[in-house]
Amino acid sequence: MNRRTLIKGIAVFSSLGISSFSLYKWFSLSAKPDHRTLHDMQGLIAELAEVIIPRTDTPGAKDAMVEVFIVDMIESCTDIKTQNNFIYGLNDLKDYTLSNYNTSFSDCSINDKIAILKHFEKKSTYHYHILNKIDRKFLGQPFFVKLKELTIEGYCISKIGATKGLEYDYIPHNFQACIPLTKNQRSWATK
Template sequence: MRVAALMGTTLALPALADTLEASATKRAFSGKPLLFTADQDTLVAEMTEVIIPTTSTPGAKAAKVNEIIDIILKDCYPQKDQKTFLDGLAHTNELSQAAYSKNFVALDTTQKNDIMTKLQAEAAEQRKAMASMPMEKRTTPFFNTLKTLTLNGYFTSEIGATQALSYIAVPGRFQGCVDLKPGQKAWAT
């Protein structure tokens, strides 16, 4: 059984890579999001920038993490999870309207942080409420999906891997444990 599953995964990975590459090409060529509306795409860009802001290194917006999230959600997530994510975006604007009478993208940095903190608290409550549920009925809260996709998208982007992390294009010998100096960046793998 495990061998069959492993073979299925091995055979499916090239097809998935082709699908992701085709979607990335389509998005780059058209300049339009594949799953998101233009407004949702802008919203995701703003939200990811709150998670990984521009500091001494470029942030999530510069790394175009919103584009990565759009492609990954479209090609790798089931429709149920896509709907949960899109509903989470709508909920974000509902929270913004209720608190500040503006959509999230129109908020200042402090207000955006406030809304993101509310989303994070809601996600923690959702996780707590689902703890007693059977595994098949549990879902990942919107904020957790957004944060996971943001971190994965950023640190696997060229900007994240080469500017936020230390990077050697062609590594030398393997060193399993390397002490970092205070303030030194972690190594990209």
């Protein structure tokens, strides 16, 4: 057999394989998401959010009921690809936890939970910023990036998070462009 013909055949076969996998992934992310799965995993979302913002001397994400906010935002305010990424990411996290730790995420120790979230954080972003932009443009926002974003947003706009987790001034009396924080003061909830 001619070497050039063999190399051309391998190149064509590999390019067809890569393009068909990319098309499969794009079509699977463009399918209608299963919102029932999202509601069924609300407890898992609460556990994930509590690892991101744990209860210390201030209330945690579970106290602020961030999981309800996350499910509502994913269901109502995100594009279909990001919704599918989020649901697939939750399923992937469940499978990863069962296969590597032989238990569910909620039964893992806090160190194991942090290790699992670090694994998914590393998996969700690329080293080069341009690759992240391309990935988000064509495939939607990654699971862990969206989870972190919505957890922080939901906590900061909740009543418990704004009043007990952050410094809140109910009626700001005047505008000051730069206010230095005093020692042991929490960050401001309002600007």
